[in-house]
Amino acid sequence: QDDLPNDFDGTERNALLALLSEFNNPFLKSNWTSIMCYKNKPPYWFGIQCVDGRVTGIVLENMGLAGNIKPDALVNLTQLSVLSFRNNSISGNVMGFSYNHKLTQIDLSGNMFDGPIPDSLLTLDFLESLQLQDNMLTDSVPAFNQISLREVNVSNNRLSGPIPNTIVLQSLNSSSFSDNPGLCGPPSPIPCTITNNTPNSTNTHHSHFASIFIVVDIIFLILVVALFIIYCRKSRKMKKEKKRKLVDQEEEEKVDKNMDVEEKGKLKFMDKEMGFELDDLLTASAEGLGKGNFGSCYKIRLCEAVTMVVKRLRDLKPLSSNEFEKNLQAMVGLTHPNLLPLLAYYYSTNEKLLIYRFASNGNVYNRIHGERGTKNRIPFRWSARLSVAHAVARALHYLHLNPISSQPHITAAHGNLKSSNVLLDQNDAVLVSDYGLTSLIALPIASQRMVSYKSPEYQIHKRVSPKSDVWSFGCFVLELLTGRVSTHGAPVGVNCVDLGSWVHRAVREEWTAEIFDGEIAAERGANSGMVRLLEVAIKCCEKSPEKRPEMGEVVREIEDVIEMVEEDDDGDGEFSSVTDYSVPATPVIIANGGGDGDYER
Numbered sequence: 289q290d291d292l293p294n295d296f297d298g299t300e301r302n303a304l305l306a307l308l309s310e311f312n313n314p315f316l317k318s319n320w321t322s323i324m325c326y327k328n329k330p331p332y333w334f335g336i337q338c339v340d341g342r343v344t345g346i347v348l349e350n351m352g353l354a355g356n357i358k359p360d361a362l363v364n365l366t367q368l369s370v371l372s373f374r375n376n377s378i379s380g381n382v383m384g385f386s387y388n389h390k391l392t393q394i395d396l397s398g399n400m401f402d403g404p405i406p407d408s409l410l411t412l413d414f415l416e417s418l419q420l421q422d423n424m425l426t427d428s429v430p431a432f433n434q435i436s437l438r439e440v441n442v443s444n445n446r447l448s449g450p451i452p453n454t455i456v457l458q459s460l461n462s463s464s465f466s467d468n469p470g471l472c473g474p475p476s477p478i479p480c481t482i483t484n485n486t487p488n489s490t491n492t493h494h495s496h497f498a499s500i501f502i503v504v505d506i507i508f509l510i511l512v513v514a515l516f517i518i519y520c521r522k523s524r525k526m527k528k529e530k531k532r533k534l535v536d537q538e539e540e541e542k543v544d545k546n547m548d549v550e551e552k553g554k555l556k557f558m559d560k561e562m563g564f565e566l567d568d569l570l571t572a573s574a575e576g577l578g579k580g581n582f583g584s585c586y587k588i589r590l591c592e593a594v595t596m597v598v599k600r601l602r603d604l605k606p607l608s609s610n611e612f613e614k615n616l617q618a619m620v621g622l623t624h625p626n627l628l629p630l631l632a633y634y635y636s637t638n639e640k641l642l643i644y645r646f647a648s649n650g651n652v653y654n655r656i657h658g659e660r661g662t663k664n665r666i667p668f669r670w671s672a673r674l675s676v677a678h679a680v681a682r683a684l685h686y687l688h689l690n691p692i693s694s695q696p697h698i699t700a701a702h703g704n705l706k707s708s709n710v711l712l713d714q715n716d717a718v719l720v721s722d723y724g725l726t727s728l729i730a731l732p733i734a735s736q737r738m739v740s741y742k743s744p745e746y747q748i749h750k751r752v753s754p755k756s757d758v759w760s761f762g763c764f765v766l767e768l769l770t771g772r773v774s775t776h777g778a779p780v781g782v783n784c785v786d787l788g789s790w791v792h793r794a795v796r797e798e799w800t801a802e803i804f805d806g807e808i809a810a811e812r813g814a815n816s817g818m819v820r821l822l823e824v825a826i827k828c829c830e831k832s833p834e835k836r837p838e839m840g841e842v843v844r845e846i847e848d849v850i851e852m853v854e855e856d857d858d859g860d861g862e863f864s865s866v867t868d869y870s871v872p873a874t875p876v877i878i879a880n881g882g883g884d885g886d887y888e889r
């Protein structure tokens with residue numbers, strides 16, 4: 289098996305051979321033959337890195353490669369993480385990177401690339417190093433601002449215009465931008481001056497105009513000079529005064545500006561200072577956790593014991609700093625053991641960040657669906673699922689009892705409850721995240737992307753309420769019970785099921801036993817508890833909000849189920865941990881395989 293070539297349909301091999309044909313390099317031509325990569329063996333082709341038979345790196349440095357690379361040369365190399373053509377003689381425009389989201393390092397330095405730096409580089413969320421120095425690149429520097437980006441060098445090119453005012457670019461050394469005659473503004477020492485270059489035709493027109501009135505101008509000038517001489521002494525005194533005032537004013541403006549920069553550069557802590565600042569987050573090592581509906585999350589390791597998560601928000605309403613702050617400060621005082629607390633936030637015109645503690649055992653979506661069918665799968669036991677349902681119900685109940693004060697108009701307290709927003713910390717404590725953000729998001733975007741807005745009442749009456757959270761909770765519990773991916777919150781491209789309709793149909797047609805995830809259905813004595821929890825979930829998913837229970841009632845019903853399960857559990861009463869490695873007991877009833885939905889979206 290290990291020796292099998294794994295060439296991913298040959299598309300990656302073809303992409304590399306297309307590159308080879310551009311370079312016309314005899315050594316590569318003789319080397320890049322036969323099988324490119326074998327599964328679990330080092331790659332056979334020079335300069336190519338593979339993992340599991342997929343191309344993850346192209347490193348062809350100092351090889352005298354010449355020729356042009358096509359703009360779409362990399363589209364089929366979707367697993368690419370490292371790309372280096374350093375010190376060759378490659379010319380033409382830089383290729384596009386729109387399909388290479390895994391790229392972390394790009395080095396095209398020391399070539400003859402010309403034309404603009406492609407904007408597709410801005411979409412690489414995990415890019416850490418970008419080396420473009422010593423080329424002939426023109427136009428402006430794109431507004432790079434990926435948090436992961438630690439090194440950028442565009443020196444010795446033909447770039448021009450002001451360096452964009454992004455946190456990432458502004459934190460670089462001026463040497464990263466040196467030797468670009470047209471580049472200006474900080475961090476480069478060359479200031480940007482406003483040029484008033486009038487077009488040629490206008491110049492001609494002006495000179496013609498000037499020649500007609502030249503005599504008048506001269507007479508006027510003589511008069512002015514005469515007047516100037518007469519009033520010279522008096523005006524000198526006035527000028528001095530004016531100049532002193534201007535200097536004072538400039539000094540004041542400078543102080544204001546510095547204060548503004550200082551103000552912008554600070555994190556606002558919700559409760560207490562945490563002993564780190566924005567700079568610490570920006571300079572520490574960062575790892576992408578994933579892209580959500582409202583931004584990307586990064587894991588930032590500040591030191592051995594402290595790991596934070598920075599959520600970089602996008603698609604927000606246009607909010608002023610005060611409005612943004614007011615919305616977040618309204619969450620101060622929300623404390624519940626099952627709510628992930630917001631620790632700090634950051635606002636500037638271009639950047640809005642939220643800072644949370646890192647929950648090291650990941651999210652419940654991965655816990656339910658991750659590693660299915662592999663030996664790495666850790667069974668997610670029935671009692672652990674019941675504990676998660678209980679904790680999430682308690683968190684929602686707490687949110688419903690403590691509405692966020694600045695948001696009386698936002699009636700769904702969470703608004704986006706789904707399994708990827710339920711996290712597990714190192715002790716498997718359940719932490720509901722992403723609450724309290726509804727008021728930051730414009731309604732059209734919220735209605736497309738947030739779970740509460742997928743509820744029947746929003747579809748029909750364009751209304752959400754705390755009962756929409758109850759509906760989202762019902763869908764979440766159905767996901768826990770069935771092991772099937774719910775439509776509401778499934779990642780793009782994953783098979784999923786409208787669980788509410790699917791379960792109703794299953795109950796109506798009396799194939800109830802097939803509802804439960806095979807992994808839990810096989811557990812001894814679990815059935816009656818699972819059926820009770822299923823009934824709770826079905827009630828929560830009622831089409832009419834009025835028929836759904838309040839969260840307090842849901843908590844009580846789940847506690848009844850827990851009590852029943854503990855009694856049935858031969859008196860041992862121990863609930864398994866969410867990451868329980870123990871093997872399930874004897875199988876009892878038929879069940880689905882979990883994971884792959886029969887009904888696609």
Ligand SMILES: Nc1ncnc2c1ncn2[C@@H]1O[C@H](COP(=O)(O)OP(=O)(O)OP(=O)(O)O)[C@@H](O)[C@H]1O
Pocket residue numbers: 577578579580581582583584585597599628644645646647648650651704708709711721722
């Ligand atoms: N504090 C945290 N600790 C650990 N993982 C986290 C933390 N916050 C977010 N994540 C993970 O980072 C990834 C991206 O999270 P994010 O909230 O941006 O997107 P999402 O939950 O997939 O969708 P949405 O934007 O709709 O909430 C998810 O896998 C999420 O579980």
